[in-house]
Amino acid sequence: MLFSVLCTLIAVHVLSEVPPAPPQNAHVDNWLLTWHPATEAGVVNYTVEYSGFLSDVWTEVPACVHIPLNSCNVISTKAEDKFSCVKLRVQAERRGLTSTPVKACSRNGDSCTPDFNLTAVPGFLIVNLRRDHILAREHAAYIKHRVYYGKEGEPRQYEDSVASLTIHKPQEGQRYCVEVQYMYEDTPIGLATCTRCEVIPKSSTDSKQSEIIVAVVFVVLLVVMPVLAYVLIFQRGIVKQWLRPPYHIPEDFFLEPFSKNHLPISSHTEEHCHVISSISREELSE
Numbered sequence: 183m184l185f186s187v188l189c190t191l192i193a194v195h196v197l198s199e200v201p202p203a204p205p206q207n208a209h210v211d212n213w214l215l216t217w218h219p220a221t222e223a224g225v226v227n228y229t230v231e232y233s234g235f236l237s238d239v240w241t242e243v244p245a246c247v248h249i250p251l252n253s254c255n256v257i258s259t260k261a262e263d264k265f266s267c268v269k270l271r272v273q274a275e276r277r278g279l280t281s282t283p284v285k286a287c288s289r290n291g292d293s294c295t296p297d298f299n300l301t302a303v304p305g306f307l308i309v310n311l312r313r314d315h316i317l318a319r320e321h322a323a324y325i326k327h328r329v330y331y332g333k334e335g336e337p338r339q340y341e342d343s344v345a346s347l348t349i350h351k352p353q354e355g356q357r358y359c360v361e362v363q364y365m366y367e368d369t370p371i372g373l374a375t376c377t378r379c380e381v382i383p384k385s386s387t388d389s390k391q392s393e394i395i396v397a398v399v400f401v402v403l404l405v406v407m408p409v410l411a412y413v414l415i416f417q418r419g420i421v422k423q424w425l426r427p428p429y430h431i432p433e434d435f436f437l438e439p440f441s442k443n444h445l446p447i448s449s450h451t452e453e454h455c456h457v458i459s460s461i462s463r464e465e466l467s468e
Contacts (some may be wrong), residue, residue: 202279205274206284209376210286217272226274227250227274228250230243230247230272231272231283245258256270269285269371288374293317294372295375302383304354311345328363329342331358333353334358334379354382355382361374361376
């Protein structure tokens with residue numbers, strides 16, 4: 183019994199020394215940072231940090247240190263940077279151990295987060311980006327977009343682009359996800375966008391062929407039906423003649439029309455005839 187209790191205490195102590203799982207889905211909406219806490223036993227607190235424009239130094243947000251909540255207002259960081267282009271991250275804490283920090287994304291674009299939309303067509307995924315934004319006007323050619331993309335659930339690759347970007351030959355029927363962040367030369371600034379995904383539609387070759395067949399049938403019916411109606415109504419005689427069954431005339435019918443073979447055989451008794459010679463008028467007058 184004592185041994186079981188001791189093992190339990192050791193297990194609890196070992197588990198308590200494992201860092202907590204990191205929070206999930208950290209995102210900013212109107213300067214309110216929200217995240218989903220991981221399911222953990224025991225008390226878990228959270229701390230939010232920010233990093234300014236072109237800075238790699240992370241500083242705690244005063245109102246968001248060791249809080250048990252899963253959200254915090256970070257509007258105070260807006261005054262900490264000239265362009266308000268701060269990056270944010272949150273980490274879980276338990277018994278002095280911290281989780282891996284999770285960077286936050288922005289759901290609604292702002293002056294420091296790109297505004298984009300996706301267009302998915304067979305063979306292409308188009309990331310529509312704006313060139314006319316505040317940072318571009320302030321820093322001209324130094325600002326560009328970094329576009330992270332890939333199949334959902336797989337590692338992302340990225341490309342840098344000043345304007346819209348077309349991703350060629352994505353796999354049809356698969357779901358592709360994209361995030362975009364502003365870059366100053368090779369340094370990311372501001373919050374990246376939250377992930378947006380689109381399914382690449384399949385080529386509609388079969389449906390197009392079906393549409394063509396239906397169109398051809400429709401045209402044929404449109405032409406044939408009036409002609410058929412005209413023939414049935416106004417040319418019935420010709421139609422009857424066409425439908426009359428064929429007949430055959432014997433070849434010798436016209437060669438020997440009065441031959442004995444074609445004369446009818448009378449069933450009456452053969453009559454006796456006399457020859458009448460010519461009679462003159464004088465004989466008649468007598």
